[in-house]
Amino acid sequence: MENKTPLPDLSQLSPEEVKTVSLFKENTPCVVNITNIATARGYYSMDIQKIPAGKFGGHGFVWDGRGHIATNFHVIRGASEVRVSLIDQSTWPAKIIGGDPSKDVAVLQVEAPPEVLANLKPITLGASSGLLVGQQVFAIGNPFGLDHTLTSGIISGLNRELNTGYGGNSLRNVIQCDAAINPGNSGGPLLDSRGRLIGINTAIADPTGKGASSGIGFAIPIDTVKGLVEQILKYGRVVRPVLGITIAPPQALRQMGIQGVLVLDVPPGTPAAKAGMEGITRDNYGRMTIGDVIVGMNGKPVRTEADLFDILDGCKVGDKVTVDVLRHGDQRKTLTVKLGERIPEIAE
Template structure:
């Protein structure tokens, strides 16, 4: 880690992630900005290649979003008879009513590479005459669901990221060329469109009122097996991105034990009434019964911006931070290289400040300990992440920090997250 004003060092922690072999029981999670780090996750746009696997058949994945734009075709809700998890056939009833609105999405992209000379000497000096360009086509498959009858469909951004062509296949077998209207890498939400009318759509639920234990249904195309239905329960809500190992995302995930496999990404997670409550998007490799979905309320918010602006502007501060724990405090105070003595027992410690960022311009410094934002106490990086994500660009945040034993207030105006950090 590079030196800062306080020469702050956190042993065994990399600036952009965690060292290999670090156990989850004692790791110190570092997150850049207020939740979106410039992190390379094994070359994959969504999940850590070391710990996670994508929900598609190639380095693409999948999420969902809903059309709430008043200028867009009206979203109609199909009539769904009251079904309940107490009915042994409630899954059948839901699938019969809404299954036609779940689609398969095939994407392909052309990747160019250069064939290096066999001779190490020539490779070293890059002889262009012996380095022949070549192309290969990468193909992947995921899921999505229709949000209005005129052809708008939600899926994960990583399903269509960099795609040269997108094909949408309906349950009835019809095939359409898809056009990407917008995508947001920070939440992994994408919106695509096909030229069609009178399409079936999915009704939208409310993910803010969900409780663990509720019955849920997943529909998608895992491993190329179209129109696959699985069911289970909602295992947990509010799983932070850092908890599941994707700290460059700004999402609090739903957890489910409904079977999810590569290809399910972008497909809907439904409640017992057939309403979409989330978008299946992640699994933990090697685990069983650990699937994750983006809450539909988050998807709706992101999709609204994609519809109106074609992009999503996320508030950005430009800080790298770590939750202060007794272990972190002890480690830093014992390291003679740190010109810093931490006396507080809790808070969010600033490890580094991005040059020319809003935090840098406002005067935040490495070694500052955030204690509150707009008078709301914070003790974890996840709390800072949520408050900044809910803030407005250009509207100052009053951040109270402890610096050299004194508490001071610093006004930081969030800026739009730089595009280069969204990849």
């Protein structure tokens, strides 16, 4: 599919304007509108009704040539049905392949005839590892229901942390930009000046509480998104590596003046237990004895839980990692742990 709107006479435009116009024309076919359909009972009857969830919907973009769509998890959260509208205004049902609420990423499969899927245009992937503050960026979305709108700005900051609201989890290494992002932009692409995907627009700083752009928008970096999407396509979910330990509240270490992550418990049979890691124990008099405090992993310092999770996010299940621990408060040891898989909790 392509944007068939003919380009006007570009001779009167500056080279920079021509570049921006072309970027929008080339990338709009990659962007889709997503409608989250929820079920609700009628106010005056017991009939089940299907209604759009969210006033302005959301966006996603074509990931590959098989009809997979990447978007934010919060765009499709609670959906009983999802519909995807393409650049030619055709609308198709979509199946949720999987998602990760803690990272706010989800993958859909457009359920359309093969000839439609064959004409979908996948977005061009870029990289987020080499981004610089001041770099020009572009956002495509449908703010306030306005179809396929382009906004531009610069990267205002890098390595931001954003609370997702799911069990206290945070998104780390988030991109901050000043391109106007409003309700309806969620799940849409953030592009660099060459039209390459560098992030998913996911949130705005809204001190007014009215859902309006404040000039501070956030996007999940593509280097994070890519690994999550690949896992969802392969396993139907995100496979996250773990040490297999229970972490003690950080207040305990603060009182001792030690930086690191205090191991509260090491259940038998876990990767950490097999490597010989120790948790807190009690002696015959009921007094607690500190076991291991994680102070480093793979040669990187671990001062907080966030440091530990950042390093684990860059690892895979089955990787062998070196863990530096401070045992009993004064013994330094290095353990080798083969990471296991976090077993997802099953709701009863």
